[in-house]
Amino acid sequence: MPLLSAFKQRCLETPEAIALIEGQQQLSYQQLMQRIYQLSSCLAAVKIPRPRVVIALDRGIDATIAVFAVLGVDACYIPLDMKNPPHRLNYIINDAAPGCIIGKGACPDWLESPELWLDIGQADFAPSGSQILATANPESIAAILYTSGSTGTPKGVALSHRALANFANWAASTFTLSPLERIASLAPFHFDLSIFDLFSCLSCGATVNFMPASLTLSPSRLTAWLQEQRISVFYTVPSLLGFIALKGALKTTPLPDLKTVLFAGEVFPTPQLITLCELLPTVQFYNLYGPTETNVCCYWPIDRERLQPEQAIPIGYPACGALLEIDEKTGELRVQSANNLSGYWQQGKLGSALSADDFYNTGDKVSLNGQGEYCYHGRLDRMLKCSGYRVEPSEIEAVLLSCPEVANCAVIGIPDSTSGQRPAAVVVLKPGAKLETIVKPIKQGLPAYMQPSKIIALDALPYLSNGKTDYQALLYLLEKN
Amino acid sequence: MKKKLRDFIFQELIFVAEPGQFSDDDDLLEAGLDSMGIMRLIMFIENEYGVTLPDTEIEPSNVQSLNALEQWILRHKKG
Structure with missing residues (x-):
C-alpha cells in the first residue's frame, strides 16, 4: 500500500479521532489534514526548485505537518537535529541542496542560505488549496536521514516511498496496531525510529503523543506520564528503558494500558531487561534490529522464559520480508529488503550503496543459533553506538584534526554498561x-x-608493529586515566 | 564528598576544559550531563555512599550542580 494511502483514508473515515498530542495542544485527523493542505499549498506556491525540503523544527506537531506536506507535493523531507551545532547543520543543508527549509518564526542568523527559509506560521493563513496529496512513484525518495559518516562528514541515507511504506505496513500488522492505540513518541525525526511513529501509527488511525524531552532526565516522571496519558505502545532505545527499569518507580506506578514496547538502536543488557520484564509483567517486548540503511531487518519477540542474565538476547528472525545472508568469511550480515536505502545522498547527488546483487552489507557480525535465530556480535569496523546514536570515530577525529593545536588524534569507544559506548x-x-x-x-x-x-x-599515539594505531593500547590508557 | 563527585563527573561523564574552574554552582546539565550520565552518576553515588536515592527525587533540580547533588545525598545519608 502506498505510503500516504492509509493515512488519507483515516482522515476521511475518522476525522474526529485525535491524531497528535503535544503538551496541551492536540489535533484531530481532520485538523491535521487541513494544516497539511495549507502548508503544501504554500510549498506549491513557492514552486520549490529542487524536490527536497529541509525541516528545521524539533519533533512535534509542526514537524509532523511539515513532513506530510513535503511528501504531499512529491518532495522528500530532510529532518535536522536542531541540537546540532550550526556548523554541522549548515554542512548538512549544503550537502542536501534543498529547494526550501521549513522552520518556525524568523530565519536564524546562522543559516547560510536564508533565501530558502519558509516560516511554517505563514501557512496558518494559506488557503487549503487543491486538497490533494500527490501519490508518488514508489521509487521516489521520501526522506533523507543524515547519520554519522565514516569519511569524516555526515552522510544522508536516502529512503524511497517504497522503503518507508514496506516498513510502516509490516510494523502495523506485526504489532497489530489499532485505531485505539496511544503511542508515545520520543524519537527525533532524523532518527529512523520516528518512521514507526509517523507512518505506521498515523496509518492506523492511532493517537501519537509527543513525550516532553525533559522527562528523560526524570524516569519516575516519565513513567507517571506514560500512566497518565494511558500510553499503549512505545518504541525507544534500550538505554532509556534501562533507566526506567532501575529508577522508574514502576513498583508504585502500574502501567495497565501499556501493552507493547519496542526497542532498537543498541544492545539491551539482559539483566536490565529481566528487571523490566518483571516490573511490567503484561507487556510484550520486541527487540528490533537494523541499521538506518535497512530499517528493521530482524526482530525478536522477547521470550521471557529464555532470558538469562549472562546471555545476550538474539536479534531474531528476518523482518519486513528481508532476505538475510551471512558472509562465510567475515560473518558479516548482508540484507536484501524492500526497506533498503536507495543510496547515500552526498554532495547534492545520490550515490550507490548496495552491492551488485542488491544486498546491503551491514558491517555487523552475526551468527545463527540452534533455534535459527540471528545473534549480534558487534561491528566489523570502528563504528560506535552511543545511547542509540551511531557515531563514526572518524567524524570526531576530523573535527579534532581541524583544530590547529592538534597534531594527531584517535577516537575510540569506551564500553559502558548503560549507554553502549562512549566516545x-x-x-x-x-x-x-x-x-x-x-x-x-x-x-x-x-x-x-x-x-x-x-x-x-x-x-x-601508540602504534602496532604493522604501523596501524593500537586501539587496544588506547583503550587501556583511557580506562586507566 | 564533592571532590569525589567532581572526579567521577569530569573523568567519566562529561568533558570540560578546566574542571578546576567549574564552580560548585555551575550547571552540569548545560555542560552536557544527559539522562545516561545521570543514571551512571546515581549508580556511582549509591555504591559509593551506601545511600538509596528515591526514584521520585531523580529530577533536574537535584542533579543541576555539585552543590545540589551534595545536598541531595546528605539528606539521605542522615535520614
Whole structure:
C-alpha cells in the first residue's frame, strides 16, 4: 500500500479521532489534514526548485505537518537535529541542496542560505488549496536521514516511498496496531525510529503523543506520564528503558494500558531487561534490529522464559520480508529488503550503496543459533553506538584534526554498561598547545552525543608493529586515566 | 564528598576544559550531563555512599550542580 494511502483514508473515515498530542495542544485527523493542505499549498506556491525540503523544527506537531506536506507535493523531507551545532547543520543543508527549509518564526542568523527559509506560521493563513496529496512513484525518495559518516562528514541515507511504506505496513500488522492505540513518541525525526511513529501509527488511525524531552532526565516522571496519558505502545532505545527499569518507580506506578514496547538502536543488557520484564509483567517486548540503511531487518519477540542474565538476547528472525545472508568469511550480515536505502545522498547527488546483487552489507557480525535465530556480535569496523546514536570515530577525529593545536588524534569507544559506548579521544598536541584550546571547536563542531566524554593528551599515539594505531593500547590508557 | 563527585563527573561523564574552574554552582546539565550520565552518576553515588536515592527525587533540580547533588545525598545519608 502506498505510503500516504492509509493515512488519507483515516482522515476521511475518522476525522474526529485525535491524531497528535503535544503538551496541551492536540489535533484531530481532520485538523491535521487541513494544516497539511495549507502548508503544501504554500510549498506549491513557492514552486520549490529542487524536490527536497529541509525541516528545521524539533519533533512535534509542526514537524509532523511539515513532513506530510513535503511528501504531499512529491518532495522528500530532510529532518535536522536542531541540537546540532550550526556548523554541522549548515554542512548538512549544503550537502542536501534543498529547494526550501521549513522552520518556525524568523530565519536564524546562522543559516547560510536564508533565501530558502519558509516560516511554517505563514501557512496558518494559506488557503487549503487543491486538497490533494500527490501519490508518488514508489521509487521516489521520501526522506533523507543524515547519520554519522565514516569519511569524516555526515552522510544522508536516502529512503524511497517504497522503503518507508514496506516498513510502516509490516510494523502495523506485526504489532497489530489499532485505531485505539496511544503511542508515545520520543524519537527525533532524523532518527529512523520516528518512521514507526509517523507512518505506521498515523496509518492506523492511532493517537501519537509527543513525550516532553525533559522527562528523560526524570524516569519516575516519565513513567507517571506514560500512566497518565494511558500510553499503549512505545518504541525507544534500550538505554532509556534501562533507566526506567532501575529508577522508574514502576513498583508504585502500574502501567495497565501499556501493552507493547519496542526497542532498537543498541544492545539491551539482559539483566536490565529481566528487571523490566518483571516490573511490567503484561507487556510484550520486541527487540528490533537494523541499521538506518535497512530499517528493521530482524526482530525478536522477547521470550521471557529464555532470558538469562549472562546471555545476550538474539536479534531474531528476518523482518519486513528481508532476505538475510551471512558472509562465510567475515560473518558479516548482508540484507536484501524492500526497506533498503536507495543510496547515500552526498554532495547534492545520490550515490550507490548496495552491492551488485542488491544486498546491503551491514558491517555487523552475526551468527545463527540452534533455534535459527540471528545473534549480534558487534561491528566489523570502528563504528560506535552511543545511547542509540551511531557515531563514526572518524567524524570526531576530523573535527579534532581541524583544530590547529592538534597534531594527531584517535577516537575510540569506551564500553559502558548503560549507554553502549562512549566516545573518548587521545590527542597529540603541537608544542606549546594546551588541551583546553580544543574544547571550543569540539563543542561547536559536534552534537552532544558525539562529544568525547574523556580526552587525554599524549606525546605520541601508540602504534602496532604493522604501523596501524593500537586501539587496544588506547583503550587501556583511557580506562586507566 | 564533592571532590569525589567532581572526579567521577569530569573523568567519566562529561568533558570540560578546566574542571578546576567549574564552580560548585555551575550547571552540569548545560555542560552536557544527559539522562545516561545521570543514571551512571546515581549508580556511582549509591555504591559509593551506601545511600538509596528515591526514584521520585531523580529530577533536574537535584542533579543541576555539585552543590545540589551534595545536598541531595546528605539528606539521605542522615535520614
